[in-house]
Amino acid sequence: MSKYNTLKGIHDIFPPDVFVWNKIERTAKDLFYIFGYDEIKIPVMESTEVFTRSIGQSTDIVGKEMYTFTDKGDRSVTLRPEGTASVVRCYVENALNRRPAPQKFYYVGPMFRYERPQKGRMRQFYQIGAECFASASAEADAEILGILNEFFNKLKVPELRLEINSIGCKACRPDYNSALTRFFSQKEEFLCGDCRARLKKNPLRILDCKVESCGQLRKDAPLITDFLCENCKSHHERLRELLTSRGISFRDNPSIVRGLDYYTKTTFEITSEHLGAQNAVAAGGRYDNLVEEFGGPPTPAIGFAIGMERLAGLMKQFAPSPNTPFFYFAPLGEEALNIAISLAINLMDKNISSICTQWQMSLKGHMKRADKLNAEYVIMIGADEIQKNTAVWKHLSTGTQGEISIEDIGAFVTLHEKRLKAERS
RNA sequence: GUGAGCAUAGCUCAACUGGUUAGAGCACUGGACUGUGGCUCCAGUGGCUGGGGGUUCAAGUCCCCUUGCUCACCCCA
Numbered sequence A: 001m002s003k004y005n006t007l008k009g010i011h012d013i014f015p016p017d018v019f020v021w022n023k024i025e026r027t028a029k030d031l032f033y034i035f036g037y038d039e040i041k042i043p044v045m046e047s048t049e050v051f052t053r054s055i056g057q058s059t060d061i062v063g064k065e066m067y068t069f070t071d072k073g074d075r076s077v078t079l080r081p082e083g084t085a086s087v088v089r090c091y092v093e094n095a096l097n098r099r100p101a102p103q104k105f106y107y108v109g110p111m112f113r114y115e116r117p118q119k120g121r122m123r124q125f126y127q128i129g130a131e132c133f134a135s136a137s138a139e140a141d142a143e144i145l146g147i148l149n150e151f152f153n154k155l156k157v158p159e160l161r162l163e164i165n166s167i168g169c170k171a172c173r174p175d176y177n178s179a180l181t182r183f184f185s186q187k188e189e190f191l192c193g194d195c196r197a198r199l200k201k202n203p204l205r206i207l208d209c210k211v212e213s214c215g216q217l218r219k220d221a222p223l224i225t226d227f228l229c230e231n232c233k234s235h236h237e238r239l240r241e242l243l244t245s246r247g248i249s250f251r252d253n254p255s256i257v258r259g260l261d262y263y264t265k266t267t268f269e270i271t272s273e274h275l276g277a278q279n280a281v282a283a284g285g286r287y288d289n290l291v292e293e294f295g296g297p298p299t300p301a302i303g304f305a306i307g308m309e310r311l312a313g314l315m316k317q318f319a320p321s322p323n324t325p326f327f328y329f330a331p332l333g334e335e336a337l338n339i340a341i342s343l344a345i346n347l348m349d350k351n352i353s354s355i356c357t358q359w360q361m362s363l364k365g366h367m368k369r370a371d372k373l374n375a376e377y378v379i380m381i382g383a384d385e386i387q388k389n390t391a392v393w394k395h396l397s398t399g400t401q402g403e404i405s406i407e408d409i410g411a412f413v414t415l416h417e418k419r420l421k422a423e424r425s
Numbered sequence B: 001g002u003g004a005g006c007a008u009a010g011c012u013c014a015a016c017u018g019g020u021u022a023g024a025g026c027a028c029u030g031g032a033c034u035g036u037g038g039c040u041c042c043a044g045u046g047g048c049u050g051g052g053g054g055u056u057c058a059a060g061u062c063c064c065c066u067u068g069c070u071c072a073c074c075c076c077a
Helices: A017-034 A048-055 A060-064 A084-093 A138-154 A173-186 A193-201 A203-208 A212-220 A230-245 A308-318 A334-349 A363-372 A383-388 A406-424
Strands: A045-047 A067-070 A076-079 A103-112 A124-133 A160-166 A264-272 A280-286 A301-307 A327-331 A354-356 A377-381 A390-395 A401-405
Touching: A017 A103, A017 A124, A017 A138, A017 A308, A045 A048, A045 A084, A048 A060, A048 A076, A048 A084, A084 A103, A084 A124, A084 A301, A124 A138, A124 A308, A138 A160, A138 A230, A138 A264, A138 A280, A138 A301, A160 A230, A173 A193, A173 A203, A193 A203, A203 A212, A230 A264, A280 A308, A301 A308, A327 A334, A327 A363, A327 A406, A334 A354, A334 A377, A334 A383, A334 A406, A363 A377, A377 A383, A377 A406, A383 A390, A390 A406, A401 A406
Parallel strands: A327 A354, A327 A377
Antiparallel strands: A045 A076, A067 A076, A103 A124, A124 A301, A160 A264, A264 A280, A280 A301, A377 A390, A390 A401
């Protein structure tokens, strides 16, 4: 029994799982490069207001899920529950709007929410997020969704569903809100307890309720689509056209409401059947007022976040973790060990990965270890070889082997490392 | 915050209605095989049965408490 454990809802990530994580991160970073997104490293902690102001006082995240505490200077600080608020703070604080528009950023890292853990929901969880500033155009929405589409295709994650919605803007949402309130007020007695509270706080959320009876009631509820102003309506239509013309399949779902207050117009969610109750792998939307609320110039923006452990869970179901091929030096005797170590150091200088034992072992021991470590080649050096100034190489999966001179080892290893790298990519 | 289920070796799981020293597979280490891995066989390491209390001649097994995990609600990535 170990003396210490991780905190509730907080997990270690180590091999082989971490290989899947690395693959996800690599794929994302390559893609962001192609789409012109730059990495932004935001702090894990902010002054509490950054989150309360943006996410919304009445939301569950702010109301009961934040890791908030007072630091030694008597300031209220909070471990970030999401990334967008920090990126916007950074954007305004550093006047990133002065850069050529649109400004596009991505981030990767842990988020913290004090919740009861369950499948796909941890207290510390990782997100990959992207934000695109200063483009009000539906093209920006399409690009964001295009990146996600491309990303999941590259990772070969099957059976995902993209659902989109528009929740209107400052101009038209109030009308819809009051229409909703009017509609549900008439049927208040049939609503569940939670929804009665929602009716007062945020009637939009009633659309999200999973209680059977509420689902029935909302069948005849007014549709957001009928209340969108001209601007929002044409934006949404344009996005639908763009997605269709780019072959990105989606479904309209008027109940995609999102739990954060800052969203406007486009909201979306990508879900999987294979995840359990917490079935969203990625989600996001447009937030056209947030930058201004943070003291910046009026700046439309849109972004998304991908849940890393949820995605990694899907990848484990459908994709085996990749092996890591490398070279294994098997020296026999002290002199050989010295030679092998200096050869290995030489290779490391050339950025070539190789494994060399640091103590003496029998050849059988070396072979077993090389096999367990999944090595591609073993390079053996013993007394006979030292005399002839050679080494024996063996390709483990085929069993073929041969002898080469010590001088040629560097070239041999370089050649095969290149081949392996080519095979892997 | 609410509800349900589960806690036995590093992992996956055994142990008949309570009954002697809690077992097996995988993994790990070593040997059979002295310079050639995977297969096979043999041996070894590894446990306060999550913790505490109770019932009993006797508790891994029954009861209570506690902690942890899991799933679901809520909510969300």
